[in-house]
Amino acid sequence: MEKAVIIGAGISGKLAARVLSDHFQEVIILERDSETHGPYPRKGAPQGEHIHALLFAGANGLEELFPGITERFNVSGAVKINSTQDIAWFHHGVWKLRYEGDYTTILQTRPHLEWHIEQYIKSIPNVSIQYIQNVQNFLYNEIENRITGVEIINGSDSIRTINADLIVDASGVRSLSSRWLNKRDVHIPEEKVKIDLSYYTKTLQLPDNQNRDWSIKLVYPTPPFEKIGGGISKVEGNRYLVTFMGYHNEINEKEILKSDNGFIEIAKKLPRLDIYQELKDATALSSTSTFRVPNITWRRFDKVNNIPNGLLMIGDTICRIDPFFGQGMSIAILEALELKKLLVNQKHTNQKMIETFHQQAVKIISPIWNMVITEDFRYPDTIGKKPAGLSIQQWYAKKIFLLSSENKEIYNSFIKVMHLLRPTTTLMHPRIIKSVLKRTFTNNR
Incomplete structure (x- = not known):
């Protein structure tokens, strides 16, 4: 196959590019943000400044797709921890057991992780990333019901087109595909759950403490009475990320944003004062970042009738999960591995591969979605379709x-x-x- 175009250079877009590079002569990633020149946050990924987790399945999959990347994380400052010894986790009113287990976890900022993936992508000869490219429309052959390319506006407001054999939409929850299909009255069945989750994060320097026996500390709320949780995680550069989250708009935004002290005071509202005790003498290294998730959404592209040929969805374009559980990046990695498997074992047409991928994505997402909403529905204010039992x-x-x-x-x-x-x-x-x-x-x- 000749050319694939990917909309969006977020993590799922980069993962798709890595997989497609083995099967297409040319892979082009179109990104609306400008290029970052280091592991820094970017405008198009507002969630990137908050605490992130790469689950074991995600970490294993990332290493399979990008051999040696784990070591790159480690040598550039990421914090390698024992997954059960170095995490202090208060959950449903009790502290999890702590002991020297068999697994390790890497603590790092999302920009640090994404930067290293991007450097790897840039080393692949047949992959290119084009920045400040806003994809406005699809090129569409109505007779064949086929997407044949994209129409783009770049930084100088000039319009151009790119033709391709495959278009991958990795642009996220507000994707072009969903808007384009809706305009054409193509119905996308979706599951939506209203959680009104808000995130507030600051980077801090903690005073030295010889008795600090953890690298990440999590204090979860116990539903339905407690709605505010928090986490403090060591990251590269001997810094700490502190994230507070509140379900159903429980956190007073004006209060938390008014000052560094206002941010730290929120820690007093957590079920335990452990995080407050760490923060009361901390030094702020950044302003407070905000991120809101009013709804989690799972678009069932596997059930769409008459979906155009040549269009594949991946990552948050299919499903944005509750980020509190730290599963989003790992879902994208598992989807990329599934895409890789289908391309390696391809016995069907390109379109049959796309349809099979959307069906296989359901098998990845479904148990995770069910696990997450089981917890989200502990709050009476959560609105959506409840699972059976x-x-x-x-x-x-x-x-x-x-x-x-x-x-x-x-x-x-x-x-x-x-x-x-x-x-x-x-x-x-x-x-x-x-x-x-x-x-x-x-x-x-």
């Missing part, structure tokens, strides 16, 4: 969370599910069910 799922999940503070085997199983290494059915092992029932009956006496 919600109350039973919530009851069982809470038991698993509580047992993760005292039972190492169950916590290990929970970690593997949370990090997308094992299916959720892992937590239905007879031994785990027995522990859940034993805890329930013991506590009810």
